[in-house]
Amino acid sequence: GFFFVAYWLVMRQGTTKAALNPPDVINSQEKSIVDALRNIDRSVGNMLEQMPCFLLVTLPYGMFVNPILAGYLVFAYVFLLILYPALYDMGAPLLFISTFPRYFILYYMAGAVMLAALRT
Numbered sequence: 001g002f003f004f005v006a007y008w009l010v011m012r013q014g015t016t017k018a019a020l021n022p023p024d025v026i027n028s029q030e031k032s033i034v035d036a037l038r039n040i041d042r043s044v045g046n047m048l049e050q051m052p053c054f055l056l057v058t059l060p061y062g063m064f065v066n067p068i069l070a071g072y073l074v075f076a077y078v079f080l081l082i083l084y085p086a087l088y089d090m091g092a093p094l095l096f097i098s099t100f101p102r103y104f105i106l107y108y109m110a111g112a113v114m115l116a117a118l119r120t
Helices: 002-020 031-065 067-088 096-119
Strands: none
Touching: 002 031, 002 067, 031 067, 031 096, 067 096
16 A cells, blocks of 8 residues: 555656646746645655655564554555645644654554564
8 A cells, every 4th residue: 555655646746747737837936836846746755755764664563563453554654644745735733644643653663673672
């Protein structure tokens, strides 16, 4: 699910800038266009910023700690990631509905992986 959503976000960015809109739209200074393009760019940027952490903790958590709970946590993470583009234009604090729970999911899994490593 994560890679499907990641690919969708990147394709959304690429097709918006390269296939769907002419350069005069992409380079426009009109506020609505600038805001829409910023939403698209930040959605991809946020996903890419968190991807290394997501992969670094999800894989060992799913393999060594709790694969069933890992599936549920990844589902929740992906659901919250999908909300990011819709919440971005609303700004803080509503945007935190998407970001903070994802960070806490990663912190939880990282802590559980470290604890499991210490117990072995």
